């Protein structure tokens with residue numbers, strides 16, 4: 285064995301032992317933080333050092349408090365966000381400020397919305413120590429219940445529990461914005477990135493991509509967070525579309541909710557489900573305008589027709605009169621689907637254009653879709669709630 289070979293073997297042993305040393309350190313710290321049950325009140329106790337102080341705080345799983353620790357990842361997020369020196373950046377959930385401090389290095393102003401007062405205290409302290417306090421505004425509130433201020437970019441490592449409504453609030457909100465760079469749970473990011481025809485194409489993607497483009501930026505390992513979460517993450521970038529179709533967003537979300545209840549079934553089968561048809565029919569009645577009276581007049585149906593055409597998966601009971609109306613309603617919908625070639629198509633394979641065409645065909649037959657918006661929700665959260673659980 286030559287001297288060179290010996291050196292090679294020795295150095296590879298060194299690398300392996302370093303690797304195991306690091307892994308064992310990591311798994312010790314991970315064990316320290318994962319060794320608790322998932323209950324909200326249980327917490328992980330984290331001692332984290334800032335430059336001048338040792339802050340001791342309890343990180344709450346219920347608030348998604350997983351701090352991003354890896355400076356390389358933090359720098360990449362900032363760099364990929366393409367922040368201009370004149371930009372106001374909106375950060376959701378700044379936590380103790382790991383990302384905020386990096387954002388303040390490049391942006392003119394950072395507005396951070398953080399729910400947890402303890403985090404806000406630490407954040408203020410760290411930012412003041414660097415003399416950057418004049419460029420930071422902190423809003424200590426729930427980001428879903430707060431009206432967003434004007435901003436150019438959103439950059440955030442968000443609590444994963446509010447991903448859906450937050451993305452909805454960004455893309456359907458009143459604010460115009462240049463882009464949103466968000467660190468999300470990897471699974472969620474994949475669903476957001478899915479396209480028609482992909483097995484993962486879903487209501488989240490169809491709703492977001494009506495008004496925005498979504499781009500994959502990078503994956504982030506769970507080991508880069510403290511405490512280490514159970515899932516990996518991905519960064520995505522969201523851009524508002526320059527041309528947005530003219531559609532009532534609330535109706536669009538309600539329509540896609542109906543179509544994507546069983547996204548791999550054909551539309552013919554979806555619009556045969558008795559419960560769904562009944563709810564949709566009731567919705568037309570409660571609208572109670574003259575338009576809806578015309579709904580039935582354009583169509584002639586056989587009153588004696590039975591219910592065989594309906595799939596009664598939910599075992600719904602209804603009176604003979606309701607049954608008659610329901611048959612009529614189903615026939616109108618079936619006619620639309622059959623004559624336009626949509627009957628055998630599956631929602632998960634339809635483009636936005638096709639879905640918009642189908643909605644306008646329904647609307648032309650005076651069939652409208654509307655979400656049930658919780659009146660308790662703030663005005664801004666209406667669209668978020670119209671998205672429903674995604």
Ligand SMILES: C[S@@+](CC[C@H](N)C(=O)[O-])C[C@H]1O[C@@H](n2cnc3c(N)ncnc32)[C@H](O)[C@@H]1O
Nearest residue numbers: 350351352377378379398399400426427441443
């Ligand atoms: C995943 S941590 C991110 C912390 C920090 N940005 C980082 O990268 O280290 C999420 C933060 O969002 C905060 N948070 C949770 N729910 C929130 C809400 N509804 N509105 C605003 N902030 C929230 C948590 O308190 C926590 O500080």
